[in-house]
Amino acid sequence: MQFAKRLDNVETSAIRELFKLLGKPGIISFAGGFPDSAMFDVAGIQEAANKALTENAGLALQYGATEGFGPLREQLAAFMATKGTKDVYADNLIVTTGSQQALDLLGKCMISPGDKVIVEGPTFLATIQCFRLYGAEVISAPVDANGVILEALEQLIAEHQPKLVYLIPTFGNPSGATLSLERRKRVLELAVQYKTLVVEDDPYGDLYFDAPPPASLLALSSEVLGSREWLAHCGSLSKVLSPGLRIGWLIxxxxxxxxxxxxxxxxDAHTSTFAQATAAQYLLAGHMPATLAKMRKVYAARAHTMMHALRANLGDAVSFTEPQGGLFLWVKLTGQGGKLADANVLAKKAIEQGVAFVPGAPFFSQNPDASTLRLSFATADEDKIREGVARLAKAMAA
Amino acid sequence: MQFAKRLDNVETSAIRELFKLLGKPGIISFAGGFPDSAMFDVAGIQEAANKALTENAGLALQYGATEGFGPLREQLAAFMATKGTKDVYADNLIVTTGSQQALDLLGKCMISPGDKVIVEGPTFLATIQCFRLYGAEVISAPVDANGVILEALEQLIAEHQPKLVYLIPTFGNPSGATLSLERRKRVLELAVQYKTLVVEDDPYGDLYFDAPPPASLLALSSEVLGSREWLAHCGSLSKVLSPGLRIGWLIxxxxxxxxxxxxxxxxDAHTSTFAQATAAQYLLAGHMPATLAKMRKVYAARAHTMMHALRANLGDAVSFTEPQGGLFLWVKLTGQGGKLADANVLAKKAIEQGVAFVPGAPFFSQNPDASTLRLSFATADEDKIREGVARLAKAMAA
Structure with a gap:
C-alpha cells in the first residue's frame, strides 16, 4: 500500500514508546502532560451534562454548526473577557476539538509543502509533527528564562519569511518559561512589521501559582496597532476543566x-455538541473560579516540593528556572563534577529505579539538547514527588 | 494573508448558503442530512452518561488513547459482529470524531497532491471536498438503481489507477441506491485485482425498512481472498444514536x-472520552436493538408517505428509485410535457412556496446533473411530508 508523501516527514514519537514502560507496577511518573484526574470537578460536570440534556436534548445530541455551539461560544468569549481580553465576542472564536485541532486547522489553512514556520526550541512536540504533516520546515528559535529571545526571533523571521510563528508564551511546554511583558509587546510589533501570523497557544495561563502572568498576546493586541490581524490565539479547557471533553477554541x-x-x-463537521453543551452549562453555572483556585493551590505546592527536593537530592547536577505556573519543570543536566549529562541515558536508569520522565531532545525541531529533560509535577502528590526525586538521585548515582 | 495552496481546490458549499434560508418561518425542510431529534433515546443516553461518570470519572474526563476508549472499541467490535462481520476485534478498529474524521484521516494518509480517487456520481458532498483539500482529482463513476455500475468502475480504475475508491454501498447519500450482492463481491475482487483501496462508508446500513440489506463489503470480505487488506470501512453512531456525540470508527x-x-x-489527539464512555455504556446496556427498531419503523413510514405523495402530486414530472432504507429519496425531474427540469430553479420556487430541498448538482464531482434533487424524509412527520410535497407541486406549477 502506497501512502501519501506527507507521511514521510513524520515518525511516531519516541515518547510513545517510553509511555509503554509506564505500566510497570509502582512506577512514579513525572512523564505525563496531563492534569491530575483528582482535580476534576466531577459533580459540577455531571450536573452540567444533566442540565444540557434536560434543558434541550434535541440540541445537545443533534448535529451543530461547524463554528461551535452558540451558548458555548458566548461563555468562552465571556471567559476570555475575565482574563483581560477586549473585543472578543462569540463570533470572533470557533470551538475546536481540543486545541490540538486548532493547530491542525492552522496547519491546513496556512502551510503549503516547503513553507517555513518558526517555533520555540524546545516546544510542544505535537505542534512540530502537526505542522510537518502539512509539509512545513520547522525552524527553532532559542528561548531563555523569559521566553523566546527576540533578537534571534527577528533575525529568523527576516531570514526565513515564515508562514507563522508558534509560541507558548505563558508557562511553556516543556520550557516552563514565561515571555516577559516587554517581549510580548515586541512580538506583536514584529508580527505587524513583517506581516507574519503569530500563533499564541495558551493552555496553561490560568494555572499560575502566586500572581497572574503578564497579559496574553491577545489581551495586549489592543495596545499594538494592527497586531490583532496578525494574531491567532488557541485556548483550551483541557488543563483547567477536563481533557476528555476535547474543548478548545481558536480566535x-x-x-x-x-x-x-x-x-x-x-x-470532523463539528466538535461534540454534547461535550460543548456540557461545557457551556458548566461555565454558565459559575464554577470555574473555584475550580481554578483549587488547581492553582495544589499545583503550586507540588511544584515547590519538586524544586525543593531536586535541590536537596541532586544539588549542582541539575539546573532549572523556577516556573511561575503550568505543569512542567524543565531541567538541564549540568554534568558538574563528571555527573551524567545525557537525559536519554538517565531516563533508562530512572525507569530501573522506578521513576519516569521525558527526555528533552524530541521537543526540539532542530539542534536537540540531549542534556535536558521535562518533569511534570502535576499528577503525583507531594509524598510521591519527594520519593520520585529521591529515586532520580539514585538513578544519577547508578 | 496568504493561505495554503490546497484551499484553492475547494469552495464553501453552495448548500450552506441555501441552509441560511431555512430559518424562514413555517418552512418545511426536506433539505437536512440529519436524523430526527425526536428519535433520540434521551433517557438512555442520559443514563449512560451518568454511569460513565459514576463508574470512573477519572477515565471518562481524562486524556485517552488516540486509538479510542478501550471499552467502546470492544462494544463497537461486538456491534459489528451482530451485523455479520467476522474477525473484527477491538484492535482492528479505531474510534474517530464522527465518520467525517475517518474520511479526513484516509485523505491525509493516502492522498498526495495530484493523486486520483474515484467516487460515485452522485456522492456525499463533504467527501469530495475533504479529498480535494488533500489535492485529489476526484473522478466520478456512474450509478444506477443497484449502485455503482461495475463495468464503468473497472474501466475507470484501469485508466486512472486511483489511490482509493470511495463508495456508500448501502442506502447511498444522496442516491438512496443499494449496491447489489453480486456487485459487492465484484467490487472486492476488483480491489484485489487492481490493488486499490476500497473505502466503504456505511452510516445508513442499520436503517433498513423491511428486510436487512445485503451484507456489507466488510462482512463479505471473508469470502473474497485477500480483499480485507484492500478494504477500509467507516462506521458511525450519528444516524442511529446521536450525531452530537461525534462517534465514528474506522476499520x-x-x-x-x-x-x-x-x-x-x-x-485532535483523541475523540472526546466523555462521549466515548457514554456511547460504550449505552451499547453495553443493550438499548441499541430497540432504538433501531423504532427508527426503522418511523423512517419507513415517512419514506412511503413521501413516495406516495410524490406520485400523487407530481406524477410523471418526477422519477425515482424506491430506497430500501436510509434517509434520502433521490429524484429526477423528467421534464415530461415541458415541465420544469432544472432543480436549481425549482429550489428557488420551492422556498417561495415554503418547502426546501437540496438540488442534486453539487453531489457530482464531475458532470453534474442539474435535473436531480435530494429529498430527506427523516425529519418531517407524515402530515408535514404530505403538505411539503403539495407545496413542491405548487412550485412546479408556478
Whole structure:
C-alpha cells in the first residue's frame, strides 16, 4: 500500500514508546502532560451534562454548526473577557476539538509543502509533527528564562519569511518559561512589521501559582496597532476543566477564521455538541473560579516540593528556572563534577529505579539538547514527588 | 494573508448558503442530512452518561488513547459482529470524531497532491471536498438503481489507477441506491485485482425498512481472498444514536490503521472520552436493538408517505428509485410535457412556496446533473411530508 508523501516527514514519537514502560507496577511518573484526574470537578460536570440534556436534548445530541455551539461560544468569549481580553465576542472564536485541532486547522489553512514556520526550541512536540504533516520546515528559535529571545526571533523571521510563528508564551511546554511583558509587546510589533501570523497557544495561563502572568498576546493586541490581524490565539479547557471533553477554541481574524471553519467542516463537521453543551452549562453555572483556585493551590505546592527536593537530592547536577505556573519543570543536566549529562541515558536508569520522565531532545525541531529533560509535577502528590526525586538521585548515582 | 495552496481546490458549499434560508418561518425542510431529534433515546443516553461518570470519572474526563476508549472499541467490535462481520476485534478498529474524521484521516494518509480517487456520481458532498483539500482529482463513476455500475468502475480504475475508491454501498447519500450482492463481491475482487483501496462508508446500513440489506463489503470480505487488506470501512453512531456525540470508527488493515492513528494524534489527539464512555455504556446496556427498531419503523413510514405523495402530486414530472432504507429519496425531474427540469430553479420556487430541498448538482464531482434533487424524509412527520410535497407541486406549477 502506497501512502501519501506527507507521511514521510513524520515518525511516531519516541515518547510513545517510553509511555509503554509506564505500566510497570509502582512506577512514579513525572512523564505525563496531563492534569491530575483528582482535580476534576466531577459533580459540577455531571450536573452540567444533566442540565444540557434536560434543558434541550434535541440540541445537545443533534448535529451543530461547524463554528461551535452558540451558548458555548458566548461563555468562552465571556471567559476570555475575565482574563483581560477586549473585543472578543462569540463570533470572533470557533470551538475546536481540543486545541490540538486548532493547530491542525492552522496547519491546513496556512502551510503549503516547503513553507517555513518558526517555533520555540524546545516546544510542544505535537505542534512540530502537526505542522510537518502539512509539509512545513520547522525552524527553532532559542528561548531563555523569559521566553523566546527576540533578537534571534527577528533575525529568523527576516531570514526565513515564515508562514507563522508558534509560541507558548505563558508557562511553556516543556520550557516552563514565561515571555516577559516587554517581549510580548515586541512580538506583536514584529508580527505587524513583517506581516507574519503569530500563533499564541495558551493552555496553561490560568494555572499560575502566586500572581497572574503578564497579559496574553491577545489581551495586549489592543495596545499594538494592527497586531490583532496578525494574531491567532488557541485556548483550551483541557488543563483547567477536563481533557476528555476535547474543548478548545481558536480566535483569529475573520478571513482566517472562515477558512478554518471550511477546513473543520471536512475534518470532523463539528466538535461534540454534547461535550460543548456540557461545557457551556458548566461555565454558565459559575464554577470555574473555584475550580481554578483549587488547581492553582495544589499545583503550586507540588511544584515547590519538586524544586525543593531536586535541590536537596541532586544539588549542582541539575539546573532549572523556577516556573511561575503550568505543569512542567524543565531541567538541564549540568554534568558538574563528571555527573551524567545525557537525559536519554538517565531516563533508562530512572525507569530501573522506578521513576519516569521525558527526555528533552524530541521537543526540539532542530539542534536537540540531549542534556535536558521535562518533569511534570502535576499528577503525583507531594509524598510521591519527594520519593520520585529521591529515586532520580539514585538513578544519577547508578 | 496568504493561505495554503490546497484551499484553492475547494469552495464553501453552495448548500450552506441555501441552509441560511431555512430559518424562514413555517418552512418545511426536506433539505437536512440529519436524523430526527425526536428519535433520540434521551433517557438512555442520559443514563449512560451518568454511569460513565459514576463508574470512573477519572477515565471518562481524562486524556485517552488516540486509538479510542478501550471499552467502546470492544462494544463497537461486538456491534459489528451482530451485523455479520467476522474477525473484527477491538484492535482492528479505531474510534474517530464522527465518520467525517475517518474520511479526513484516509485523505491525509493516502492522498498526495495530484493523486486520483474515484467516487460515485452522485456522492456525499463533504467527501469530495475533504479529498480535494488533500489535492485529489476526484473522478466520478456512474450509478444506477443497484449502485455503482461495475463495468464503468473497472474501466475507470484501469485508466486512472486511483489511490482509493470511495463508495456508500448501502442506502447511498444522496442516491438512496443499494449496491447489489453480486456487485459487492465484484467490487472486492476488483480491489484485489487492481490493488486499490476500497473505502466503504456505511452510516445508513442499520436503517433498513423491511428486510436487512445485503451484507456489507466488510462482512463479505471473508469470502473474497485477500480483499480485507484492500478494504477500509467507516462506521458511525450519528444516524442511529446521536450525531452530537461525534462517534465514528474506522476499520482497516493494521498498517493503514497505524498511519491513521499517527495522523489522528496530530489532528485532535483523541475523540472526546466523555462521549466515548457514554456511547460504550449505552451499547453495553443493550438499548441499541430497540432504538433501531423504532427508527426503522418511523423512517419507513415517512419514506412511503413521501413516495406516495410524490406520485400523487407530481406524477410523471418526477422519477425515482424506491430506497430500501436510509434517509434520502433521490429524484429526477423528467421534464415530461415541458415541465420544469432544472432543480436549481425549482429550489428557488420551492422556498417561495415554503418547502426546501437540496438540488442534486453539487453531489457530482464531475458532470453534474442539474435535473436531480435530494429529498430527506427523516425529519418531517407524515402530515408535514404530505403538505411539503403539495407545496413542491405548487412550485412546479408556478
Amino acid at each position: 483569529a481574524n475573520a478571513e482566517l477564521l472562515a477558512k478554518a471553519v471550511m477546513c473543520k467542516q471536512f475534518s | 482497516a488493515n493494521a498498517e493503514l490503521l497505524a498511519k491513521a492513528v499517527m495522523c489522528k494524534q496530530f489532528s
